[in-house]
Amino acid sequence: MENFTVTEGTPERRYHHGDLRRTLIETALEVMREEQNWQFTLREIARRAGVSHAAPYKHFPDKAALLTALAMIGFDQLRIGLIQARSDAGEDPRAALLPMARAYVDFGNDNPALYRLMFGAEGVNRSDVHLSENAISVFDTVMDVLQRGQLDGALRRRPVRDQATACWSLLHGLTMLSIDGLLLPEKVGLEPLDAAFRTVMEGIASSDENGKMSDVR
Amino acid sequence: MENFTVTEGTPERRYHHGDLRRTLIETALEVMREEQNWQFTLREIARRAGVSHAAPYKHFPDKAALLTALAMIGFDQLRIGLIQARSDAGEDPRAALLPMARAYVDFGNDNPALYRLMFGAEGVNRSDVHLSENAISVFDTVMDVLQRGQLDGALRRRPVRDQATACWSLLHGLTMLSIDGLLLPEKVGLEPLDAAFRTVMEGIASSDENGKMSDVR
DNA sequence: ACCTGAACACCGTTCAAGT
DNA sequence: ACCTGAACACCGTTCAAGT
Numbered sequence A, B: 001m002e003n004f005t006v007t008e009g010t011p012e013r014r015y016h017h018g019d020l021r022r023t024l025i026e027t028a029l030e031v032m033r034e035e036q037n038w039q040f041t042l043r044e045i046a047r048r049a050g051v052s053h054a055a056p057y058k059h060f061p062d063k064a065a066l067l068t069a070l071a072m073i074g075f076d077q078l079r080i081g082l083i084q085a086r087s088d089a090g091e092d093p094r095a096a097l098l099p100m101a102r103a104y105v106d107f108g109n110d111n112p113a114l115y116r117l118m119f120g121a122e123g124v125n126r127s128d129v130h131l132s133e134n135a136i137s138v139f140d141t142v143m144d145v146l147q148r149g150q151l152d153g154a155l156r157r158r159p160v161r162d163q164a165t166a167c168w169s170l171l172h173g174l175t176m177l178s179i180d181g182l183l184l185p186e187k188v189g190l191e192p193l194d195a196a197f198r199t200v201m202e203g204i205a206s207s208d209e210n211g212k213m214s215d216v217r
Numbered sequence C, D: 001a002c003c004t005g006a007a008c009a010c011c012g013t014t015c016a017a018g019t
Helices: A020-035 A042-049 A063-088 A093-110 A112-120 A129-152 A160-179 A192-204 B020-035 B042-049 B063-088 B093-110 B112-120 B129-152 B160-179 B192-204
Strands: none
Touching (some): A020 A063, A020 A112, A063 A112, A063 A129, A093 A129, A093 A192, A112 A160, A160 B160, A192 B160, B020 B112, B042 B063, B063 B093, B063 B129, B093 B112, B093 B129, B093 B160, B160 B192
16 A cells, blocks of 8 residues: 555665665666676676675665565556556546556566566565555555546446456466567467457446347357 | 477487487476576586586587577477477367467476577577478368357357457467566456456357347447 | 586675774 | 575586597
């Protein structure tokens, strides 16, 4: 629920050498963007930050701690992106669903290494409380818009939690497959997000034009 | 389409020291199961296989090649598990959907490190042709059962590819979230698979009991 | 036809010592 | 209150030499 930022847990300080903690995080994000993975070495980060290879250990107990901090920032950015897409779409919760889905998948494609770190990483301290809180707040954002869609009458009245589980799983799966290059156009078409979205919407939206196709045996 | 096995690409040979290639693969699978990740070192595998740390290089050009071989085996096992679940369920394609979904998610939960290696791994040679072929054949298995469900009349007549994209994404996302411990019961309930499945089925199955709830605004 | 041992250039992490 | 340099115990990978 809380809004974690880069300096979470560490009061703002300016030392003679600057804010090394933040510099390390920003350098790591840069390297991840360049190399498309999070297999960077702590020593490389230190080198690029212009400090000795031992300096990072004054700010992070180990490499896992830095990775965890990065993942937390990622969840934060993702949630902010979703909220942005929702408010851009106006008041209608139904109309916000596709833009939010697009924002989600785009985030993954724009930050593949970060997204994989957030979810698929062995290096991350997965038991970190703050990390799960940040991850969960993404889920809450999805659930919230579905809730309002139901109240609106635009969505079928089913347990919101069930619909949210389906939506989050779908988005996560789509994003991961997309990042990994497994959504081959000749297999899933040119717009897999739209295809998947249409399919799921038939299960979620209130039935209007249903029943037209009565090829039920 | 082809059926890749452990010895793919390497003719069966028995040397005085045994089939080291296969031993390395099996040892790696063991270690992954033990440590719940694929961060093992090649040297550890060699140690446990009882050979020098340089020996693996006679069978794999580098560590990425071993990881790729493991991922390929994983895709193969997954596909076999799906086919098994389908044939266990009998002739009705509609009835096979839930068992297949369960088989998919179970595979991930039973082999978390392997599953993450198959999809989320930086170490894997993702451009390997055989690897993508194995991955794609999983998709084909999903598509096949949906195709038959449509012919049967049990499923809505929509582009099969769209439905398959939605189904695969959903399963993949659900599996990944489950492995990562993000499907917290207090958030998604005790049976997230069933919840997600119900939701998507409403979008995929032929409309029978639809339209009852007419709270359309 | 396969395996070993020494060697190279790296890591992550620690710790006494510096400023 | 923070940073450095040397040191330790590892890696992945190569290669001449062994059997």
